[in-house]
């Protein structure tokens with residue numbers, strides 16, 4: 592199919608930069624894991640024994656390293672959630688955990704920006720989470736590091752600071768469900784595919800952001816990401 596096949600102009604392909612490469616990683620779907628670090632489950636008052644679950648953002652909600660993100664509409668409680676990002680080069684249904692890492696292209700650092708007030712209101716009403724999680728500019732993601740260069744990180748500090756003050760810290764060893772287990776479980780629900788990315792959950796310390804805030808975050812051995820919060824759109 593070429594561009595003349597469409598009744599409006601063809602849309603741009605969302606993508607994420609790759610460290611040290613001129614070519615970028617094309618993104619198909621963004622999956623996110625809810626509740627995957629015990630301290631964050633406790634700070635949110637949720638059941639520690641409940642299984643993690645998945646929700647989605649759209650690929651065009653990505654923002655690159657260095658972006659200024661407009662403070663989103665409808666919320667008074669925008670929260671940061673720093674997360675390890677897994678980028679898939681292939682996929683399928685029912686991927687066993689022991690085969691999962693063979694489908695991973697690489698890793699990055701992302702922020703699952705969350706309109707916490709709207710997320711909690713929708714939870715109380717037993718409505719879906721889209722309004723709290725899936726909004727414009729809600730998925731900043733730094734450059735990916737290929738697994739061929741850095742391997743498959745299973746430990747390493749994960750942290751986030753706002754205006755130079757550390758707010759979130761944890762370690763990949765604290766993930767309740769490991770990356771292979773996440774891929775196994777998510778691929779029971781949907782066929783994963785090349786270009787899918789998975790945000791793997793956040794450690795404790797989530798808190799509110801304001802216009803003008805400067806966020807820096809990282810995962811040791813993977814990379815860093817810096818974004819700023821701007822005025823409302």
Ligand code: MN
Pocket residue numbers: 623624625672674703792793
């Ligand atoms: Mn999250």
